[in-house]
Amino acid sequence: MPKPTTFAFVCINQRDPSHPRPSCNARGGGELFNALREEQGRRLATDVKIVASGCLEACMVGPVMAVFPDDVIYGGVIEEDVPAIMDHLPGGPKVAALAIRAAECRLRPTRTGGAGPWGARSPPTTRTCGPAPQAATT
Secondary structure, three states, X not given: OOOOOEEEEEEOOOOOOOOOOOOOOOOOHHHHHXXXXXXXXXXXXXXXXXXXXXXXXXXXXXOEEEEEOOOEEEEXXXXXXXXXXXXXXXOOOOOOOOEOOHHHHOOOOOOOOOOOOOOOOOOOOOOXXXXXXXXXXX
Protein backbone atom coordinates (compact mmCIF):
# COMPACT_ATOMS: atom_id res chain seq x y z
CA MET A 1 0.00 0.00 0.00
CA PRO A 2 1.45 3.42 -0.90
CA LYS A 3 2.17 6.05 1.70
CA PRO A 4 -0.90 8.33 2.09
CA THR A 5 -0.54 11.89 0.81
CA THR A 6 -3.75 13.19 2.40
CA PHE A 7 -5.03 12.62 5.93
CA ALA A 8 -8.62 13.26 7.03
CA PHE A 9 -9.12 13.31 10.79
CA VAL A 10 -12.75 12.79 11.84
CA CYS A 11 -13.72 13.74 15.38
CA ILE A 12 -15.49 10.93 17.20
CA ASN A 13 -15.08 12.47 20.65
CA GLN A 14 -17.80 11.59 23.16
CA ARG A 15 -18.37 13.74 26.24
CA ASP A 16 -20.66 13.28 29.19
CA PRO A 17 -24.12 14.60 28.20
CA SER A 18 -23.96 17.15 31.04
CA HIS A 19 -20.86 18.79 29.54
CA PRO A 20 -21.62 22.28 28.15
CA ARG A 21 -19.92 21.55 24.82
CA PRO A 22 -21.55 19.06 22.43
CA SER A 23 -19.84 15.91 21.24
CA CYS A 24 -19.14 15.16 17.60
CA ASN A 25 -19.86 11.48 18.16
CA ALA A 26 -23.33 12.26 19.50
CA ARG A 27 -23.91 14.40 16.40
CA GLY A 28 -22.96 11.62 13.96
CA GLY A 29 -19.14 11.65 13.95
CA GLY A 30 -18.91 7.87 14.17
CA GLU A 31 -21.31 7.36 11.28
CA LEU A 32 -19.42 9.97 9.27
CA PHE A 33 -16.11 8.18 9.91
CA ASN A 34 -17.61 4.87 8.77
CA ALA A 35 -19.17 6.43 5.66
CA LEU A 36 -15.85 8.03 4.68
CA ARG A 37 -14.03 4.72 5.11
CA GLU A 38 -16.64 2.92 3.01
CA GLU A 39 -16.43 5.53 0.24
CA GLN A 40 -12.65 5.40 0.38
CA GLY A 41 -12.83 1.64 -0.21
CA ARG A 42 -15.28 2.01 -3.10
CA ARG A 43 -12.96 4.50 -4.76
CA LEU A 44 -9.80 2.51 -3.94
CA ALA A 45 -8.32 5.75 -2.62
CA THR A 46 -5.09 4.29 -1.24
CA ASP A 47 -3.37 7.70 -1.13
CA VAL A 48 -5.90 8.91 1.47
CA LYS A 49 -5.95 7.92 5.15
CA ILE A 50 -9.20 8.40 7.12
CA VAL A 51 -8.35 8.64 10.83
CA ALA A 52 -10.66 8.55 13.86
CA SER A 53 -9.71 11.50 16.04
CA GLY A 54 -10.33 12.98 19.44
CA CYS A 55 -11.57 16.53 19.87
CA LEU A 56 -10.61 19.01 17.15
CA GLU A 57 -11.92 21.98 19.24
CA ALA A 58 -14.71 23.12 16.93
CA CYS A 59 -17.38 21.26 18.90
CA MET A 60 -20.11 23.85 18.42
CA VAL A 61 -20.18 23.19 14.65
CA GLY A 62 -19.68 19.40 14.77
CA PRO A 63 -19.33 16.85 13.53
CA VAL A 64 -15.96 18.18 12.50
CA MET A 65 -13.11 16.85 10.38
CA ALA A 66 -9.70 18.22 9.43
CA VAL A 67 -7.89 17.58 6.15
CA PHE A 68 -4.09 17.74 5.93
CA PRO A 69 -1.88 18.84 4.27
CA ASP A 70 -4.66 21.09 2.91
CA ASP A 71 -5.22 22.68 6.34
CA VAL A 72 -9.00 22.66 5.93
CA ILE A 73 -11.50 22.08 8.73
CA TYR A 74 -15.01 21.06 7.78
CA GLY A 75 -17.93 21.48 10.18
CA GLY A 76 -21.52 20.32 10.25
CA VAL A 77 -20.59 17.38 8.02
CA ILE A 78 -23.24 14.74 7.38
CA GLU A 79 -23.11 11.45 5.51
CA GLU A 80 -24.60 13.04 2.39
CA ASP A 81 -21.48 15.25 2.18
CA VAL A 82 -19.13 12.27 1.90
CA PRO A 83 -18.96 12.10 -1.95
CA ALA A 84 -18.02 15.79 -2.22
CA ILE A 85 -15.43 15.45 0.56
CA MET A 86 -13.94 12.37 -1.09
CA ASP A 87 -13.70 14.37 -4.35
CA HIS A 88 -11.59 16.91 -2.41
CA LEU A 89 -9.27 14.43 -0.70
CA PRO A 90 -7.19 13.38 -3.69
CA GLY A 91 -6.50 17.03 -4.54
CA GLY A 92 -9.87 18.10 -5.88
CA PRO A 93 -11.77 21.26 -5.00
CA LYS A 94 -12.45 22.06 -1.36
CA VAL A 95 -16.07 21.93 -0.23
CA ALA A 96 -16.45 25.64 0.48
CA ALA A 97 -19.93 25.31 2.02
CA LEU A 98 -18.53 23.08 4.80
CA ALA A 99 -15.20 24.83 5.45
CA ILE A 100 -15.16 26.62 8.78
CA ARG A 101 -13.16 29.66 9.77
CA ALA A 102 -11.04 30.30 12.86
CA ALA A 103 -13.92 32.15 14.56
CA GLU A 104 -16.05 29.00 14.47
CA CYS A 105 -13.22 27.04 16.06
CA ARG A 106 -13.32 29.43 19.03
CA LEU A 107 -17.07 29.23 19.64
CA ARG A 108 -17.96 28.26 23.19
CA PRO A 109 -21.32 27.76 24.89
CA THR A 110 -22.67 30.61 26.94
CA ARG A 111 -22.59 30.02 30.67
CA THR A 112 -25.50 30.79 32.94
CA GLY A 113 -25.69 29.67 36.53
CA GLY A 114 -23.60 27.06 38.27
CA ALA A 115 -24.57 23.87 36.47
CA GLY A 116 -22.02 21.78 34.62
CA PRO A 117 -18.59 20.42 35.40
CA TRP A 118 -17.04 23.85 36.08
CA GLY A 119 -19.64 25.05 38.57
CA ALA A 120 -19.94 28.83 38.43
CA ARG A 121 -16.56 29.16 36.71
CA SER A 122 -16.23 29.52 32.96
CA PRO A 123 -14.88 26.54 31.00
CA PRO A 124 -11.24 26.59 29.92
CA THR A 125 -10.61 28.74 26.85
CA THR A 126 -8.10 26.75 24.85
CA ARG A 127 -7.73 27.65 21.19
CA THR A 128 -6.17 25.16 18.87
CA CYS A 129 -7.36 26.28 15.47
CA GLY A 130 -6.85 29.65 13.93
CA PRO A 131 -4.96 32.58 15.36
CA ALA A 132 -5.88 34.02 18.72
CA PRO A 133 -7.87 37.25 18.54
CA GLN A 134 -5.74 40.38 18.68
CA ALA A 135 -6.10 42.74 21.62
CA ALA A 136 -7.71 46.08 20.79
CA THR A 137 -5.33 49.01 20.71
CA THR A 138 -6.29 52.51 21.77
